[in-house]
Amino acid sequence: MELLKVILVGMNKNGLRMKFKKGLNQEIVKKISESKNEPDWMLEFRLRALDVFEKLPMPSFGPDLSLMDVQNLYYFVKPIEMKKNWEDVPDVLKKTFEKIGVPQAERRFLAGTISQVESEAFYKSLQSKWKNSGVVFLDTDAALKEYPDLFKQYFSTLISSTDNKFAALNCAVWSGGSFLYVPKGIAVELPVQAYFRMETPNFGQFERTLIIVEEGAKVHYVEGCSAPVGRNSSLHCGVVEVFANKNSTVRYTTIQNWSKNVYNLVTKRALAKEGAKIEWIDGNFGSNVTMKYPGVILEGDNSKTEIISVALASSGQHQDVGANVIHKGKSTTSNIHSKTICKDFSKATFRGWTKIENGAENAKSRSKCDTIILGENIQVDSFPDVFVQENSADVGHEASISYLDELQLLYLTSRGISLQNASALLVNGFFDSFVKELPMEYAVEINRLVAMEMEDSIG
Amino acid sequence: MNLLNLKKFLIKCGEKIILQKSDLEILPGQRIALIGANGSGKTSLALALAGHPKYVIVADEFKLFGQNAQELKPSDRACLGLFVSFQNPCEIPGLSLYDFLREAHKAKTGHCIPITDFRELVNSSMELLGLDSKFLYRDLNVGFSGGEKKKLELLQLLVLQPRFAILDEIDSGLDIQSKDLIKKVIEKRSADYPDFTVLLISHDMGLCESLNLDFVYRINNGVVEGHFSWHEQKRITHEI
Numbered sequence: 001m002e003l004l005k006v007i008l009v010g011m012n013k014n015g016l017r018m019k020f021k022k023g024l025n026q027e028i029v030k031k032i033s034e035s036k037n038e039p040d041w042m043l044e045f046r047l048r049a050l051d052v053f054e055k056l057p058m059p060s061f062g063p064d065l066s067l068m069d070v071q072n073l074y075y076f077v078k079p080i081e082m083k084k085n086w087e088d089v090p091d092v093l094k095k096t097f098e099k100i101g102v103p104q105a106e107r108r109f110l111a112g113t114i115s116q117v118e119s120e121a122f123y124k125s126l127q128s129k130w131k132n133s134g135v136v137f138l139d140t141d142a143a144l145k146e147y148p149d150l151f152k153q154y155f156s157t158l159i160s161s162t163d164n165k166f167a168a169l170n171c172a173v174w175s176g177g178s179f180l181y182v183p184k185g186i187a188v189e190l191p192v193q194a195y196f197r198m199e200t201p202n203f204g205q206f207e208r209t210l211i212i213v214e215e216g217a218k219v220h221y222v223e224g225c226s227a228p229v230g231r232n233s234s235l236h237c238g239v240v241e242v243f244a245n246k247n248s249t250v251r252y253t254t255i256q257n258w259s260k261n262v263y264n265l266v267t268k269r270a271l272a273k274e275g276a277k278i279e280w281i282d283g284n285f286g287s288n289v290t291m292k293y294p295g296v297i298l299e300g301d302n303s304k305t306e307i308i309s310v311a312l313a314s315s316g317q318h319q320d321v322g323a324n325v326i327h328k329g330k331s332t333t334s335n336i337h338s339k340t341i342c343k344d345f346s347k348a349t350f351r352g353w354t355k356i357e358n359g360a361e362n363a364k365s366r367s368k369c370d371t372i373i374l375g376e377n378i379q380v381d382s383f384p385d386v387f388v389q390e391n392s393a394d395v396g397h398e399a400s401i402s403y404l405d406e407l408q409l410l411y412l413t414s415r416g417i418s419l420q421n422a423s424a425l426l427v428n429g430f431f432d433s434f435v436k437e438l439p440m441e442y443a444v445e446i447n448r449l450v451a452m453e454m455e456d457s458i459g
Numbered sequence: 460m461n462l463l464n465l466k467k468f469l470i471k472c473g474e475k476i477i478l479q480k481s482d483l484e485i486l487p488g489q490r491i492a493l494i495g496a497n498g499s500g501k502t503s504l505a506l507a508l509a510g511h512p513k514y515v516i517v518a519d520e521f522k523l524f525g526q527n528a529q530e531l532k533p534s535d536r537a538c539l540g541l542f543v544s545f546q547n548p549c550e551i552p553g554l555s556l557y558d559f560l561r562e563a564h565k566a567k568t569g570h571c572i573p574i575t576d577f578r579e580l581v582n583s584s585m586e587l588l589g590l591d592s593k594f595l596y597r598d599l600n601v602g603f604s605g606g607e608k609k610k611l612e613l614l615q616l617l618v619l620q621p622r623f624a625i626l627d628e629i630d631s632g633l634d635i636q637s638k639d640l641i642k643k644v645i646e647k648r649s650a651d652y653p654d655f656t657v658l659l660i661s662h663d664m665g666l667c668e669s670l671n672l673d674f675v676y677r678i679n680n681g682v683v684e685g686h687f688s689w690h691e692q693k694r695i696t697h698e699i
Contacts, residue, residue: 108486135657406512411549412559415615416567425562427552429598 018078020204022070023403026050029172030077031037036175039148050159051170058071062349063289063318066262073204075173077118082139089123096143100226102195105441110222116207117197119175119434130188136181137192140208143179147327150181158241158269158297166291167267170206170239177207179236180221182248187218191253191439196225198262201232209240209302225256225264226286233288235263242270244278246300251279257449258286260317265291274300274329276433281437284319293351295324298328298332299361301456310434312453313346322351322383323444329361336367338444339434341427343453344375347436350382352397358389369399372430374423425456460525461655462487462623465475468518470500470507476487477503483676487622490645493668494660494692497522499661505627509543509614510536524622538567540622544612545631550600556611557581557595558617566699567619575640586616586639587647613644620648623656630663641692642669644695 020031029050033043081088086103095117097103106113112126114137121139130137136147144151161171178194198205213219227234236258244250250270258264264287270278273322280294296305311319325334340348352367369382384397404426412422427450428435435443465483467554469476476651477500485491492541507514508523510533521528524539544584551559560581565571572580585592588610600608608633614626630638661667667675667689675692676685 390570406548408549408551409507410509410511410533411545412551413533413564414537414541415559415563415619416534417563418534418566419532421562421566422534425554426551427558429551432553 014382016078019074019200020076022074024073024075028075030416032039032173032175035076035078040146041152045156045161046172049168051153051167052161053165053172056164056168056247059291061292062248062320063343063347065263065289068233068235070169070235071204074200075204075206076175076397077120077203078120078202079199080122082121083123083285086123086249093122096197096199100195100197100224101441101445102193102224105193109190109441110193111188112192114139114194115197115428116176116179116195118200118203118205121176121178121293122173124216126192126251130186133186134183135186135188136179136192138179140177140179140210141175142450143210147179147181150212151179151210151312154210154241154243154319155333158243158271159239159267163267166237166265166318167239170237170267171207174206174208174239176205178221179209180211180219180244182213182217182219183402184214185216186214188220191220191222193222193224196223196236198227198234198236198258200234204237207238209238211240211242211250212250213242213244213250216244216248217245217348218249220251220253222442223254223368224320224442225254225258225263227259229261231447233261233263236266236287238268240266240268241270242278244270244272244276244303246273248273249277249279251281252294253281253438253442255283255438256290259405260286260288262287263289265289268292269295269297270296270305271299272303272305274302276300276303278303278305280305280307280309280323280357281434282307282309282321283434283446284309284321284354285446285453287317287319289320293322293324293353295326296325296334297328297332298363299328301329302331303329305335307334309336310431310439311340311348312340312343312450313340313348314343315345318347318349320349320351321345322349323367324353325355325365327354327356327365327390328358330359330361330363332360332363334365338367338369340369340371340380342371342373342375342378342380345377346380347379350384350399352382352384354385354395355387356390356393356395359458361392361395363390363392364394365396367397369397370430371401372427373401420454424451426455427454460487461485461522462524463514464520464522465518466520468516468521470503471515471517472503472513477681478678478683479681483683483685485623485656485658487656488661489673491677491691492659492661492671492672492675493683494662494675500679500681502627503627505543505546505660508536508541508625509533533564533683535623537619538569540578541625542616542619542621542623543625543626544616546627548600548608548612550598552598552601554599555596556599559596559599560615563615564618581618584614586645587617588614599643603607606634606637609633610637610640615642616644616648620652622652622654623647625657627657627659627660628662629659630661630666638663638666641666645670658689
């Protein structure tokens with residue numbers, strides 16, 4: 001088949017293998033599916049989603065997306081084939097990922113890793129201990145081939161192409177992402193990590209992640225995202241579906257530090273069955289515009305969720321974040337805590353959306369939203385929406401917006417600490433409840449990131 | 460060289476004048492008490508000297524360690540050797556006592572001493588104060604009792620080794636046994652550094668008595684009055 005019109009074969013500095021023409025149309029969608037040798041049902045699914053994408057309007061709320069041009073993006077870029085050994089990864093990529101600390105982290109504190117640059121993963125690993133106990137940790141493309149039934153049973157059942165315009169886009173052109181399956185009763189003690197990186201300007205990354213955790217199992221999935229600073233806008237538009245079966249525990253940690261020209265529009269949702277526990281730890285530091293509202297459906301009785309969402313908005317950034325929770329089961333509990341720091345000329349929006357359905361007896365929901373503002377020309381909004389259909393519900397929301405405390409700053413500076421360091425210590429302290437939930441390497445990285453951001457905010 | 464020179468100064472907080480028409484002069488090695496009724500402006504003076512942006516000092520001359528203090532930020536003043544204990548020490552969630560001490564010590568001394576030396580310094584200071592070393596890993600001042608917070612202020616004094624300490628009601632909240640610690644800490648610091656200077660803000664006559672004060676300043680009707688000897692002061696207080 002000559003459908004595969006590769007416009008760039010050969011090597012550039014990244015050893016680029018495959019890059020489709022810019023633009024979004026049926027042909028591109030077919031080419032993506034073709035290049036992956038997908039089954040027919042997936043191609044049909046993609047084409048239907050493209051149709052939906054074209055019909056759905058842009059979101060009626062939130063940041064201005066009018067400057068984003070979906071026709072001016074590359075939808076599929078594949079620099080290298082999957083490598084078995086880290087040593088075989090081309091030097092340029094190896095250096096980039098080593099600088100971020102990915103392979104070092106793998107050796108020190110992870111049970112498994114997936115590394116993706118542009119559209120597909122180029123390296124994956126899983127400790128044999130977990131492989132032997134039946135844990136599956138693959139890039140999503142490989143999972144479709146190797147576990148077709150399991151894949152089909154769960155794929156897009158939580159987030160359909162009609163969910164929102166950008167979920168539809170992801171459904172049409174998805175590529176890469178991670179597929180994690182943890183069998184019944186298995187507790188994966190170390191976190192597994194996926195790292196997503198974008199290098200090509202004007203590129204769209206559409207990773208698709210599927211996490212299935214069986215009864216009584218436990219896992220911590222960590223996801224890091226970054227991109228180098230470039231002149232042209234890129235789009236990151238992921239979809240993540242998490243299935244937590246009976247009495248399982250899933251923790252999903254995500255830290256995005258996209259460069260400040262990236263539109264980060266992602267849809268993430270988890271389903272909790274009876275007694276399951278879902279924790280989202282969501283850190284937003286980079287991007288130009290982020291729209292991200294991780295959602296949890298507490299379907300089973302006694303299921304719980306804890307959502308900690310942290311954002312740092314600096315000049316020109318709009319962090320539009322929040323959380324959605326739907327309580328369906330009895331005695332379900334949700335806890336949302338959002339913490340945001342805003343610097344000069346930034347915008348931060350928190351959207352909390354909680355619904356307690358009829359029959360969700362004794363459901364309990366708390367949300368708290370704290371913002372510290374550093375500087376001027378800042379817009380901070382908090383929109384807590386609560387829909388209660390159940391009389392026994394116990395629901396609470398609180399929000400605060402403040403400057404850094406003057407007396408706290410004096411206390412620290414009167415001990416010799418510079419104003420800049422004192423501010424960084426206070427901001428780190430503000431983020432502490434989030435940072436201490438992270439694996440150590442990430443915690444160190446976040447502290448460094450905050451210190452760096454504080455450097456240019458206080459002269 | 461005077462440690463502190465304040466000539467014809469007043470302290471303003473917004474439009475409100477808290478202290479006025481006063482002079483204050485402190486020499487190295489002196490031990491001085493500042494007394495006055497509640498609300499007379501003692502704490503305002505301490506905070507203004509620390510560099511609180513809301514408490515503005517207007518003076519013909521305002522020198523700290525011989526330098527024009529108007530140009531010194533709070534951190535500069537601390538690095539030169541000033542230490543102001545807080546009457547109500549701030550709680551800082553998310554910052555451990557240990558990280559705070561390490562950061563402050565690094566800033567004050569301008570370099571990072573080896574971790575073992577630093578631990579030795581902190582541990583011996585905590586021992587002197589009878590503080591549990593577990594406190595190091597708790598958030599700074601969060602969830603501590605009033606007395607414990609005051610001991611943590613004394614701990615900072617021992618670790619940061621200032622030349623000039625302003626102790627604002629360091630005794631309030633401490634139980635009787637612990638009050639001896641204040642004297643112990645001051646004597647320890649004076650033994651290490653004979654020019655160690657103390658401005659003590661206190662209502663506790665016993666404490667003042669025990670410290671062999673050089674003299675006393677008193678705030679009366681918004682004016683700092685001095686220099687009384689300790690015995691003169693007692694007589695005046697008695698007469699009132």
